[in-house]
């Protein structure tokens with residue numbers, strides 16, 4: 001998919017106020033600092049699209065970007081830095097779970113994982129939550145440039161093996177680097193494919 005246009009539309013914290021157009025949308029989420037803004041900019045070939053919404057005060061919002069006038073890219077707040085809590089419900093802010101549970105237009109979520117790190121409880125919990133709600137998602141491993149090719153393979157395999165302890169099937173997964181522009185075609189190709197269905 002070629003990105004012809006990418007524009008910021010709106011930020012808000014209430015799912016009911018999200019854009020009403022019946023366009024397919026794809027939501028990006030992950031722990032703070034996982035590389036989400038950089039990934040969104042890399043995918044859309046824009047230097048600071050995500051930063052538009054990343055300025056202070058806007059980071060805790062649902063941010064909609066209209067891409068090629070035919071789908072929405074949604075930048076969701078980072079999770080996992082809130083106070084540790086015992087229940088998933090409290091770990092993930094209510095407006096995020098409202099978004100996932102109510103947004104009819106959502107085709108798929110992308111859960112971002114820093115490829116250098118071992119599986120973290122908060123990420124696993126979040127994927128578990130999506131699974132329970134039957135919300136389709138893929139995993140995007142970020143910052144692949146930080147590892148050598150062999151280590152990338154090993155880390156992805158370890159992560160997938162870990163998931164297979166709890167999941168019968170692996171979600172689709174992508175290896176990306178925003179600094180080296182790796183994975184753009186694969187992620188956009190996946191969006192184009194599922195967008196047409």
Ligand code: GDP
Pocket residue numbers: 031032033034035036037038039078142143144145146176177178179180
């Ligand atoms: P966010 O908080 O998830 O939006 O993360 P940012 O996109 O702001 O990135 C967090 C930090 O990781 C910044 O210092 C980025 O420069 C760095 N970073 C993000 N993506 C990459 C990447 O692909 N490779 C490397 N080496 N660093 C990255």
